[in-house]
Amino acid sequence: DAKTTQPPSMDCAEGRAANLPCNHSTISGNEYVYWYRQIHSQGPQYIIHGLKNNETNEMASLIITEDRKSSTLILPHATLRDTAVYYCIVRVVQGGSEKLVFGKGTKLTVNP
Amino acid sequence: GAVVSQHPSRVICKSGTSVKIECRSLDFQATTMFWYRQFPKQSLMLMATSNEGSKATYEQGVEKDKFLINHASLTLSTLTVTSAHPEDSSFYICSARVYVTDTQYFGPGTRLTVL
Numbered sequence: 001d002a003k004t005t006q007p008p009s010m011d012c013a014e015g016r017a018a019n020l021p022c023n024h025s026t027i028s029g030n031e032y033v034y035w036y037r038q039i040h041s042q043g044p045q046y047i048i049h050g051l052k053n054n055e056t057n058e059m060a061s062l063i064i065t066e067d068r069k070s071s072t073l074i075l076p077h078a079t080l081r082d083t084a085v086y087y088c089i090v091r092v093v094q095g096g097s098e099k100l101v102f103g104k105g106t107k108l109t110v111n112p
Numbered sequence: 113g114a115v116v117s118q119h120p121s122r123v124i125c126k127s128g129t130s131v132k133i134e135c136r137s138l139d140f141q142a143t144t145m146f147w148y149r150q151f152p153k154q155s156l157m158l159m160a161t162s163n164e165g166s167k168a169t170y171e172q173g174v175e176k177d178k179f180l181i182n183h184a185s186l187t188l189s190t191l192t193v194t195s196a197h198p199e200d201s202s203f204y205i206c207s208a209r210v211y212v213t214d215t216q217y218f219g220p221g222t223r224l225t226v227l
Contacts, residue, residue, distance in 0.1 A: 043221045044205070100216060
């Protein structure tokens with residue numbers, strides 16, 4: 001089972017910041033948080049990941065709370081092409097192997 | 113960088129036939145690749161972890177004799193759906209792990225339709 005919970009859907013106006021929340025209250029100390037997005041009928045696209053520090057790259061920023069029980073993905077200036085399903089995933093490592101367990105994600109719709 | 117390709121992108125086959133799907137890491141070597149399946153309006157489900165030079169590790173409920181995985185090189189993993197049936201129709205997606213960044217990059221997916 002996925003270790004994360006996300007709102008099923010969100011809307012955002014084009015040009016505004018999109019803030020996508022994620023709860024991962026059972027995360028362990030060495031487990032990373034990954035964000036991917038999936039546009040219809042395509043493979044997921046990697047966005048960003050982090051452990052406990054905030055991270056930023058050319059696509060987005062990731063804010064992780066100090067207790068690591070939740071995080072927020074920020075798309076600073078959303079465009080219509082950012083409409084997708086966004087997955088927040090805790091990478092699980094068990095017995096030397098790792099896996100990404102996908103939840104249902106958040107369907108983000110960017111409106112003109 | 114970190115590009116993963118899949119071939120074919122779409123395949124239609126008759127019930128009872130076998131279908132092979134290729135997953136390639138184009139600009140990096142991947143000791144570990146993963147195979148996922150996604151049914152309509154559902155999330156991705158991990159089927160198996162493919163390790164170069166060794167046997168794949170299958171998730172619970174995934175039949176290893178039906179979904180044959182071969183990872184013979186550091187840039188290629190294949191998934192063969194044997195004796196396919198209509199219920200195997202799905203979107204199959206692979207990913208390859210970049211060791212240095214511990215990040216999985218996904219292929220574009222293969223749409224399998226079994227008639």
